[in-house]
Amino acid sequence: MADTLVLITALAARPFRAQNEISIWQQIADRIEAACLDGRLGSMDRLPGENHMAEAFGVTRVTIRRALTQLQHKGLLQARKGVGVFVRPVPLKYSVDHGKHFADGIEGGAVIGTRTISLIRNVANGDEAKALSIEIGAPVIRLLRTRLVNDATVYSSDKVFPGRLFQAFETEYALRESVRDVYLAHGVADYRRVETRVSGGFALPQEAEALGLTLHTPVLRSVAINTAADGTPIEFNRGTWPLTAVELVLKNQE
Amino acid sequence: MADTLVLITALAARPFRAQNEISIWQQIADRIEAACLDGRLGSMDRLPGENHMAEAFGVTRVTIRRALTQLQHKGLLQARKGVGVFVRPVPLKYSVDHGKHFADGIEGGAVIGTRTISLIRNVANGDEAKALSIEIGAPVIRLLRTRLVNDATVYSSDKVFPGRLFQAFETEYALRESVRDVYLAHGVADYRRVETRVSGGFALPQEAEALGLTLHTPVLRSVAINTAADGTPIEFNRGTWPLTAVELVLKNQE
DNA sequence: TAGTGGTCTAGACCACTCG
DNA sequence: GAGTGGTCTAGACCACTAA
Missing domain, CATH: 3.40.1410.10 (Chorismate lyase-like)
Incomplete structure (x- = not known):
């Protein structure tokens, strides 16, 4: 509900682990997923634009998109062309x-x-x-x-x-x-x-x-x-x- | 079994439709899928390297990979790091x-x-x-x-x-x-x-x-x-x- | 009109596998 | 050592949506 860019910036603050352990996009996906599951990102919230998130995490749009794609497949996010990426309501089993x-x-x-x-x-x-x-x-x-x-x-x-x-x-x-x-x-x-x-x-x-x-x-x-x-x-x-x-x-x- | 590069080159011969209809990667995926299903690509066949396929289709590796990813999700292909991409045996239902x-x-x-x-x-x-x-x-x-x-x-x-x-x-x-x-x-x-x-x-x-x-x-x-x-x-x-x-x-x- | 996500390019480095 | 797929960068153009 609030400014999701603030939250994403906070998620990006922690440094990434060594690249040969877990890929950057996977670490980004894991952090966003955790925020969705514990309520820091709420149902129907709109994420910042991919360009903003790329800048926040210090990566390319391609890398951000790789992370977002996995979360869309998991049913946690929905992307709407020309509009934005939204948090889907609780996909708990x-x-x-x-x-x-x-x-x-x-x-x-x-x-x-x-x-x-x-x-x-x-x-x-x-x-x-x-x-x-x-x-x-x-x-x-x-x-x-x-x-x-x-x-x-x-x-x-x-x-x-x-x-x-x-x-x-x-x-x-x-x-x-x-x-x-x-x-x-x-x-x-x-x-x-x-x-x-x-x-x-x-x-x-x-x-x-x-x-x-x-x-x-x-x-x-x-x-x-x-x-x-x-x-x-x-x-x-x-x-x-x-x-x-x-x-x-x-x-x-x- | 035979030289899959020859087949892929043949698949790439047909021109792509206008880009605003179906994306390039989707058209590539559709052609490879058709070849898998009708037997032109056989079980356990190894596809040409991504660089070769990118050159054959006249696109970037990224685009080829987008197509291959979809076919892997569909269970038609399996990628093995350092080895190659292989055709999985008949994933018919x-x-x-x-x-x-x-x-x-x-x-x-x-x-x-x-x-x-x-x-x-x-x-x-x-x-x-x-x-x-x-x-x-x-x-x-x-x-x-x-x-x-x-x-x-x-x-x-x-x-x-x-x-x-x-x-x-x-x-x-x-x-x-x-x-x-x-x-x-x-x-x-x-x-x-x-x-x-x-x-x-x-x-x-x-x-x-x-x-x-x-x-x-x-x-x-x-x-x-x-x-x-x-x-x-x-x-x-x-x-x-x-x-x-x-x-x-x-x-x-x- | 401004911002969005979808697509695509042209490079690069890496870990891995196999001969 | 040569080739492979996995990852990542730094750009670009497009169609779409909403104000």
């Missing part, structure tokens, strides 16, 4: 039980938030049709949203539902932004996650935008299918997580 | 059912391999004791190994077993490098994976070494616990996967 509802799955007493990006009706493409056991071109409901933990965006999801099963999706969802409520209102009291696939990748433009990450940043991706108690697929869910922000917990219940 | 045995979990008819790094007896530290429900300092068996799919190293694991339950671990394991056989020989015919935790991180020196990745490369990490049919914990398993080499599939069986 959250444990999410991916067999449960998102809010239930967070371990510990965190504050959960939801931001609905869009909710439209559409038709199923190949992947979606296969996952939901419907025909290509069949009507579907498409819900884009992000989930927040302690004001940090940790999850961006793209959910697809069979349109025929949820005639009143929009009105029910509008009440509390709750998919579970929509299920209940349509007579689906019980359902289960039958399969989860987890893979890694690199943030595409839309993912970087949704999660507040720099482009090319490594991410986790999950693909999951929910079915009703009778086995009917009711949801196809594709999600993206910042690589280091989350720990997915998958339990085999008896 | 493998689907692994993490509730099953490794070999059973691979989807499709791939060739599975095992390399045992070390097998020693030791004592449990805090994490391991907690996971296995034994006391800190209790005897454990520690097994380090890597798994290969079609000659590509896709998994490095660090398994810990309660020493008291497997008196003849070493002799039984030596027969076929099979943990399942060790279980059977000690009367554990049935067991299950009760919990899997998946998270992301960046390759530590030992992980980079084991998987043939460049340092700082993003990776997937899994932590899992197996129990015998009666609920007794029998294995604590920590593993590392190249980020883009695998898709973990976790099914909830009825």
